[in-house]
Amino acid sequence: xxxxxxxxxxxxxxxxxxxxxxxxxxxxxxxxxxxxxxxxxxxxxxxxxxxxxxxxxxxxxxxxxxxxxxxx
Amino acid sequence: xxxxxxxxxxxxxxxxxxxxxxxxxxxxxxxxxxxxxxxxxxxxxxxxxxxxxxxxxxxxxxxxxxxxxxxx
Amino acid sequence: xxxxxxxxxxxxxxxxxxxxxxxxxxxxxxxxxxxxxxxxxxxxxxxxxxxxxxxxxxxxxxxxxxxxxxxx
Amino acid sequence: xxxxxxxxxxxxxxxxxxxxxxxxxxxxxxxxxxxxxxxxxxxxxxxxxxxxxxxxxxxxxxxxxxxxxxxx
Amino acid sequence: xxxxxxxxxxxxxxxxxxxxxxxxxxxxxxxxxxxxxxxxxxxxxxxxxxxxxxxxxxxxxxxxxxxxxxxx
Amino acid sequence: xxxxxxxxxxxxxxxxxxxxxxxxxxxxxxxxxxxxxxxxxxxxxxxxxxxxxxxxxxxxxxxxxxxxxxxx
Numbered sequence: 001x002x003x004x005x006x007x008x009x010x011x012x013x014x015x016x017x018x019x020x021x022x023x024x025x026x027x028x029x030x031x032x033x034x035x036x037x038x039x040x041x042x043x044x045x046x047x048x049x050x051x052x053x054x055x056x057x058x059x060x061x062x063x064x065x066x067x068x069x070x071x072x
Numbered sequence: 073x074x075x076x077x078x079x080x081x082x083x084x085x086x087x088x089x090x091x092x093x094x095x096x097x098x099x100x101x102x103x104x105x106x107x108x109x110x111x112x113x114x115x116x117x118x119x120x121x122x123x124x125x126x127x128x129x130x131x132x133x134x135x136x137x138x139x140x141x142x143x144x
Numbered sequence: 145x146x147x148x149x150x151x152x153x154x155x156x157x158x159x160x161x162x163x164x165x166x167x168x169x170x171x172x173x174x175x176x177x178x179x180x181x182x183x184x185x186x187x188x189x190x191x192x193x194x195x196x197x198x199x200x201x202x203x204x205x206x207x208x209x210x211x212x213x214x215x216x
Numbered sequence: 217x218x219x220x221x222x223x224x225x226x227x228x229x230x231x232x233x234x235x236x237x238x239x240x241x242x243x244x245x246x247x248x249x250x251x252x253x254x255x256x257x258x259x260x261x262x263x264x265x266x267x268x269x270x271x272x273x274x275x276x277x278x279x280x281x282x283x284x285x286x287x288x
Numbered sequence: 289x290x291x292x293x294x295x296x297x298x299x300x301x302x303x304x305x306x307x308x309x310x311x312x313x314x315x316x317x318x319x320x321x322x323x324x325x326x327x328x329x330x331x332x333x334x335x336x337x338x339x340x341x342x343x344x345x346x347x348x349x350x351x352x353x354x355x356x357x358x359x360x
Numbered sequence: 361x362x363x364x365x366x367x368x369x370x371x372x373x374x375x376x377x378x379x380x381x382x383x384x385x386x387x388x389x390x391x392x393x394x395x396x397x398x399x400x401x402x403x404x405x406x407x408x409x410x411x412x413x414x415x416x417x418x419x420x421x422x423x424x425x426x427x428x429x430x431x432x
Contacts (some may be wrong), residue, residue, distance in 0.1 A: 001411060003291065003328070007114060007363040012392065014265060018273060020391035025271035027387040031380035032372065036270035040291070042223060043266035049086060050115035051361060054108035055097035057090060073195060075151040075363065079258060084176065092175035099171040103164035104156065121230060122259035123145060126252035127241035129234060147219065151402060158337060162345060169343035180342035186295060187338035193374060194403035198396035199385035201378060217339060223291040228320065236319035243315040247308035248300065267289060302409060306417060313415035324414035330367060331410035
């Protein structure tokens with residue numbers, strides 16, 4: 001331990017994901033006083049249609065935003 | 073919170089998944105007395121070969137059912 | 145499947161949790177067209193100090209709100 | 217219950233995954249004294265770039281190993 | 289990897305849990321061809337009131353069974 | 361999103377856990393370019409007897425270390 005499982009939206013670059021993993025690993029080592037090789041990070045990428053706030057998926061949100069933009 | 077993580081089998085339509093997300097969000101708002109924007113839903117779709125009951129994956133179950141059907 | 149895992153804050157009554165479980169089970173049966181005994185629900189209650197938004201735990205948020213109330 | 221969720225690296229054969237699911241189901245039935253149909257297993261395959269130890273993803277580790285091999 | 293997360297009902301002895309952890313670790317090592325120290329197991333014990341099938345928690349199920357027993 | 365779920369061993373102070381939550385939130389905001397209030401962190405503390413590497417729980421490991429110390 002610690003085992004860190006992160007849910008993020010699909011679409012980020014490999015480089016950004018690698019920077020992110022290094023950054024939270026370093027933050028964990030420093031704040032919890034553990035060794036780097038004790039820290040495991042797992043990324044779970046969700047399609048925008050599989051994540052929702054207030055019953056609206058991020059895919060619907062993007063569609064609605066595009067519709068409003070076209071109409072304006 | 074609440075954060076709702078749902079594991080379902082692959083294969084449902086986008087429309088069905090959107091109805092499902094709205095339905096459990098409404099049920100959560102009503103039963104727990106929280107606001108809609110406090111409710112997050114995450115769908116995790118599993119291939120049939122990655123979900124098993126009693127050691128048999130749903131993919132094996134479908135294959136076995138098809139074999140029986142052919143033999144009858 | 146479906147397997148529904150819900151993270152909520154500690155502190156709700158047993159009666160409310162039971163109503164909530166029944167409500168999301170019914171919503172799932174109806175929206176996904178599955179049988180009731182295919183639906184499993186798991187509740188994970190987190191202490192307020194173990195859930196954070198924007199780096200602030202709900203425990204800190206409650207403490208800060210109380211401090212503000214005392215000062216006003 | 218029990219509900220067993222397993223995170224593994226992408227890349228194993230279907231046959232190996234089926235053997236694995238059967239093996240941990242049997243081990244669970246025997247050790248916990250439950251019936252086979254009470255045991256659910258869910259496999260979550262992660263791409264090598266989404267799993268990291270000590271801040272280094274398994275994809276980076278494979279790349280670095282290949283670089284060292286070329287240089288030697 | 290593999291990282292194995294198991295949800296079980298509260299109430300088992302320490303000895304049984306240790307036997308269970310050893311058994312699924314051995315089954316994993318053998319079936320997936322990984323080394324023992326690559327296998328991590330996490331047990332998550334749920335109170336009976338936090339696990340439900342078909343909208344009925346295991347706590348309700350136990351209460352209903354006891355009521356039926358008294359009435360018979 | 362991002363939703364960050366962290367499994368750690370029981371036993372850390374509240375102050376350390378708050379520092380840790382702030383640190384990984386800041387690291388996430390910076391590396392992924394999201395706003396602080398988009399970042400949710402959930403801590404799951406496991407008893408030492410519920411986390412195992414190579415089939416040995418951290419509780420067993422501590423017991424074995426203590427036995428060796430006594431014998432030396």
